[in-house]
Amino acid sequence: xxxxxxxxxxxxxxxxxxxxxxxxxxxxxxxxxxxxxxxxxxxxxxxxxxxxxxxxxxxxxxxxxxxxxxxxxxxxxxxxxxxxxxxxxxxxxxxxxxxxxxxxxxxxxxxxxxxxxxxxxxxxxxxxxxxxxxxxxxxxxxxxxxxxxxxxxxxxxxxxxxxxxxxxxxxxxxxxxxxxxxxxxxxxxxxxxxxxxxxxxxxxxxxxxxxxxxxxxxxxxxxxxxxxxxxxxxxxxxxxxxxxxxxxxxxxxxxxxxxxxxxxxxxxxxxxxxxxxxxxxxxxxxxxxxxxxxxxxxxxxxxxxxxxxxxxxxxxxxxxxxxxxxxxxxxxxxxxxxxxxxxxxxxxxxxxxxxxxxxxxxxxxxxxxxxxxxxxxxxxxxxxxxxxxxxxxxxxxxxxxxxxxxxxxxxxxxxxxxxxxxxxxxxxxxxxxxxxxxxxxxxxxxxxxxxxxxxxxxxxxxxxxxxxxxxxxxxxxxxxxxxxxxxxxxxxxxxxxxxxxxxxxxxxxxxxxxxxxxxxxxxxxxxxxxxxxxxxxxxxxxxxxxxxxxxxxxxxxxxxxxxxxxxxxxxxxxxxxxxxxxxxxxxxxxxxxxxxxxxxxxxxxxxxxxxxxxxxxxxxxxxxxxxxxxxxxxxxxxxxxxxxxxxxxxxxxxxx
Numbered sequence: 001x002x003x004x005x006x007x008x009x010x011x012x013x014x015x016x017x018x019x020x021x022x023x024x025x026x027x028x029x030x031x032x033x034x035x036x037x038x039x040x041x042x043x044x045x046x047x048x049x050x051x052x053x054x055x056x057x058x059x060x061x062x063x064x065x066x067x068x069x070x071x072x073x074x075x076x077x078x079x080x081x082x083x084x085x086x087x088x089x090x091x092x093x094x095x096x097x098x099x100x101x102x103x104x105x106x107x108x109x110x111x112x113x114x115x116x117x118x119x120x121x122x123x124x125x126x127x128x129x130x131x132x133x134x135x136x137x138x139x140x141x142x143x144x145x146x147x148x149x150x151x152x153x154x155x156x157x158x159x160x161x162x163x164x165x166x167x168x169x170x171x172x173x174x175x176x177x178x179x180x181x182x183x184x185x186x187x188x189x190x191x192x193x194x195x196x197x198x199x200x201x202x203x204x205x206x207x208x209x210x211x212x213x214x215x216x217x218x219x220x221x222x223x224x225x226x227x228x229x230x231x232x233x234x235x236x237x238x239x240x241x242x243x244x245x246x247x248x249x250x251x252x253x254x255x256x257x258x259x260x261x262x263x264x265x266x267x268x269x270x271x272x273x274x275x276x277x278x279x280x281x282x283x284x285x286x287x288x289x290x291x292x293x294x295x296x297x298x299x300x301x302x303x304x305x306x307x308x309x310x311x312x313x314x315x316x317x318x319x320x321x322x323x324x325x326x327x328x329x330x331x332x333x334x335x336x337x338x339x340x341x342x343x344x345x346x347x348x349x350x351x352x353x354x355x356x357x358x359x360x361x362x363x364x365x366x367x368x369x370x371x372x373x374x375x376x377x378x379x380x381x382x383x384x385x386x387x388x389x390x391x392x393x394x395x396x397x398x399x400x401x402x403x404x405x406x407x408x409x410x411x412x413x414x415x416x417x418x419x420x421x422x423x424x425x426x427x428x429x430x431x432x433x434x435x436x437x438x439x440x441x442x443x444x445x446x447x448x449x450x451x452x453x454x455x456x457x458x459x460x461x462x463x464x465x466x467x468x469x470x471x472x473x474x475x476x477x478x479x480x481x482x483x484x485x486x487x488x489x490x491x492x493x494x495x496x497x498x499x500x501x502x503x504x505x506x507x508x509x510x511x512x513x514x515x516x517x518x519x520x521x522x523x524x525x526x527x528x529x530x531x532x533x534x535x536x537x538x539x540x541x542x543x544x545x546x547x548x549x550x551x552x553x554x555x556x557x558x559x560x561x562x563x564x565x566x567x568x569x570x571x572x573x574x575x576x577x578x579x580x581x582x583x584x585x586x587x588x589x590x591x592x593x594x595x596x597x598x599x600x601x602x603x604x605x606x607x608x609x610x611x612x613x614x615x616x617x618x619x620x621x622x623x624x625x626x627x628x629x630x631x632x633x634x635x636x637x638x639x640x641x642x643x644x645x646x647x648x649x650x651x652x653x654x655x656x
Contacts, residue, residue, distance in 0.1 A: 045176040047071055050090040059117050059158045060088055071174040072378035074366065077163070084163040086114065087170055090156065093177045097152040105143045105157065106176040106183040108190060109380055111136055112162035118149040119156055127246070134165045134252045138242045139195045142187040144180065165252070168309040174378060193381065198242035201389055205236025208396065224402075227273040228395050231266055235392060238262035239385050253305055260311065261297045266388070267319045267326075268293040273395070274326045277345065278333040292318065313364055320360065323353040348387075348394035355387030463487055489515065493549050505540040505548075505579075506533050509572055512549050516556055520568065523560050525585075529570035537574050540632050547607045548581060548628065551615070554604050555583045555626045563587025563624065579613075579632045586623040 050066035051073065060066075069089075077084045095103065105116055105124070113128035113135055124143035129135050157177065163170040176183060212229035216222055238259060247255050268289045275281065296315040300308060330346035359382045361369050366377035466483040469475045475483070492515060513529045520527045552570065559565050565587030573580045601617065604626070608615035613630025 044093045044178060045174055046091045046093060047174065049073070051172075052088045052090075053085050054088055055085050057115070057160070059090075059120070059160075066090060071172065072380075073172045074169060075171075076169040084168070084170070086160055086162045087172070089159045089161060089172055091159070091175065091177075092154060092156055094154055095150055095152055099179065102147065102180045103145045103150055103178060104180045104183050105141075105145060105159075106178075106187055107141045107143070107159075108173045109137070109171065110141050110161070110173070111138075111164035111167070111171065113137060114162045115160040116143055116145075117158040117160075118145055119151060121149055123149055128162045129165045132249055134247050134249055135245060136164045136241075137245055139245065140187050140190045142180075142183055145177070165305075171380065173380070194242060198239045198385060201239045201385060202236045202243055205232045205239065205392070208392075209233035209236060212399075224273065224276055225399060227269055227276065228392075228399055231269040231273060231395075232392055234262045234266040234269060235385075235388055238266060242385070256305070256308060257297045257300060260300055260315075261293070263316070264293045264296050264319060267322050270391070271322050271326050271329075274329045274333075274345065274349070278329050278336075280329065289322065292322070317360065317364075320353075320357060323349075323356055327353055344394050344398060345391075348391040352384070352387035352391040355383040358382075359384045489519075489553075493553060494546065505545055505572075505574070506531050508545050508549065509552075512552065513570065516553075520556065520560060525560060525565055526567045527570070528567070529572070531572045533572065533574040538577075538633060540574075540579070544579070544611060544630070544632065547611050548579065548630070551604050551607050551626075551628055552581060552583065554600050558600055559583075559585045559587060559624075565623065574632055577632050579628070579630050581628040583626045584623060 047070060049069055049071050051069050052060050052064055052066050053075075054060050054064070073089075075087060110126055113126040115122060115126075116124040123145050126137065126141055126143075127133075127135055157175075159172075159175070161170060161172050176186070209229045209232040212225050212232065216226035216229055219225070241259050244255070271289055272286055275285070296311060299315060300311045303311065327346060327349045330349050334343050334346055358369075362377055362380060362382065369377040466475065466480065466487070470480060493512065509529075509531060513527065517527045556568070559568050563585050565585035568583065568585040571580075571582045571584075605615045608628055608630060611628075611630035613628060616625075616627045616629075618625045618627070
């Protein structure tokens with residue numbers, strides 16, 4: 001946005017603000033000024049009256065020293081040697097003989113209360129301050145005049161006005177007398193502005209402040225929300241002065257302290273908010289503002305109720321420069337940021353500041369207001385609470401826009417993160433597929449390497465050795481047949497262990513024992529075996545099955561060749577991921593370190609270590625027991641097995 005457009009927007013904002021400012025007093029003026037076109041038919045608003053300062057509770061005689069005054073009238077006790085006292089006002093009005101319906105007295109304000117006498121008799125009263133209660137009526141009063149006291153033609157009205165407690169003067173409005181129907185409309189309009197609107201403001205401010213302060217409590221870093229919530233709460237408390245019109249005496253001084261603290265606190269918090277919103281943060285300025293805030297209540301606390309007038313006149317006047325400073329900071333923000341958002345706060349601040357200056361002049365220098373706008377000060381319509389409401393509304397809108405913008409940014413960030421996470425998931429999924437494929441290829445390659453190693457170290461080695469002996473003529477036909485049968489057995493062993501796709505240990509071990517039962521029977525050894533492997537047990541890797549069968553083959557070979565046993569029992573168990581193989585014979589056993597048998601026992605221990613297990617050999621008078629314990633799920637890629645498969649040759653089975 002260019003500066004020319006921003007300037008045009010700012011002028012438009014000022015015009016709207018001016019229109020709103022003009023509309024508010026005009027509406028209020030209509031509520032207080034009686035709309036002469038509507039009242040000239042019957043009602044009247046005397047501009048002249050007589051006054052008499054007298055404390056008596058009954059009307060003074062007509063021969064007393066009455067003084068002619070112009071309404072509205074102000075008496076300042078601080079400007080005279082007299083002390084505050086009730087004042088009697090005498091007014092005369094005409095009631096047309098053709099007028100019908102009830103008549104009433106309309107008083108736009110009647111702060112201290114008092115009495116109304118019509119033609120020498122009391123017609124109505126408004127409660128006054130007592131020793132137990134303090135009253136300050138902000139609301140208008142519409143007092144019904146009894147028909148039996150009214151006369152056709154000239155009537156005389158006397159009003160006893162009592163000074164409001166704590167004020168150094170008395171203000172009496174320009175009263176209106178006329179038909180109840182006409183005056184009710186005027187009374188209702190003013191009642192809405194000075195009573196209903198403040199009540200609505202109090203409720204709205206307290207609700208909004210609780211909500212915003214809760215946000216700030218949950219998000220302490222959002223200082224602007226905290227300041228806005230505090231300002232809204234303070235303004236709601238300050239507006240209670242238009243709602244709480246009857247207060248007990250023992251709580252009056254406390255209430256005035258709270259009122260002054262809320263008024264000054266609102267201005268100070270608004271100043272800090274404007275600075276923080278503009279990006280300015282000077283601690284010494286903020287501390288000075290807080291110190292000035294505390295001066296007013298402390299001054300009133302020291303002076304007591306008698307010093308309230310001076311505190312209001314001097315200390316409250318010091319809040320005006322602070323308000324002007326807020327406006328200056330806001331204009332500086334507009335100049336620096338040059339956005340329409342930054343122009344909203346200054347426009348509302350201008351209205352609120354002008355309303356505050358207006359209210360101060362209405363209270364303490366009404367003559368200055370009358371010189372600019374004759375007759376306006378007498379209506380005593382205060383605009384600050386309306387201007388402050390507009391300011392708080394503007395602040396709330398800006399913070400709401402900021403909150404929405406933050407949520408939008410978070411949503412965009414979440415969408416970006418979700419997109420990036422989805423891309424990363426797809427990448428990880430593709431990598432996982434590639435890794436799974438590589439793992440399958442590696443597993444197949446490992447299986448092939450294992451088969452090739454088994455063929456090379458087992459079957460290939462035996463065939464090569466047998467061929468060499470045959471070429472040298474060291475083997476006869478029987479030995480050649482035995483060697484070929486051993487090669488075939490070794491090949492079958494490898495096929496049993498590596499061929500099944502489901503890694504069924506029970507099937508491989510059963511096939512292994514079915515072949516060995518024939519060979520053991522040929523040498524006179526009876527064989528029995530048991531398999532205790534659960535049906536739902538996880539499959540055993542092929543290399544584990546192969547090594548287990550190799551150990552069983554080595555043990556059975558030793559039994560068949562050297563043990564002279566008549567019976568052998570094999571037991572295979574799988575319990576909690578642990579394999580246990582026991583081979584028990586009733587033979588004589590043999591020395592473990594002697595010749596080929598020693599190498600066979602060493603090969604069995606080596607294979608057990610490759611499985612990550614242990615091999616135990618026990619001999620007693622009843623025979624020999626070979627017991628193997630090893631984990632069932634040790635993979636070929638396990639740290640303990642990989643070096644063994646890569647760096648250590650698989651031991652050869654001793655030839656028969």
